[in-house]
Amino acid sequence: MMKTVFRLWRGELALADAFWNWAAVGGLAVNLVSSAAFLFLIMAEQPVVAALAGYVFSVPYNIVVVVGVWRSAARYDGEQKWADLARIVTAAGMILLSVT
Numbered sequence: 001m002m003k004t005v006f007r008l009w010r011g012e013l014a015l016a017d018a019f020w021n022w023a024a025v026g027g028l029a030v031n032l033v034s035s036a037a038f039l040f041l042i043m044a045e046q047p048v049v050a051a052l053a054g055y056v057f058s059v060p061y062n063i064v065v066v067v068g069v070w071r072s073a074a075r076y077d078g079e080q081k082w083a084d085l086a087r088i089v090t091a092a093g094m095i096l097l098s099v100t
Helices: 002-010 015-043 047-055 058-075 080-099
Strands: none
Touching: 002 058, 015 047, 015 058, 015 080, 047 058, 058 080
16 A cells, blocks of 8 residues: 555556546545544534544645646646646645645
8 A cells, every 4th residue: 555655656656546546536535534523523622633633634645646646647648638637636626625
């Protein structure tokens, strides 16, 4: 697992894998779980723990994914518009998921 994360970080994964598996599916899963934990802990009147649960896991994940997709897009051999679109959608999506 960690080898794959390092490969993602270095941009060694195929763009489709980096974007669909790590940004779209993984990003949604990680951010939904952290948001649910945040809400549960807020309702339990644990604001400090809620802030940690909401951001300590999701923000670093989002950063790794954005960097990984960006670097994978640089190595993409197909049409440049798909690499550019993957970069834009991933960066915008991860920023939105990080601040919500």
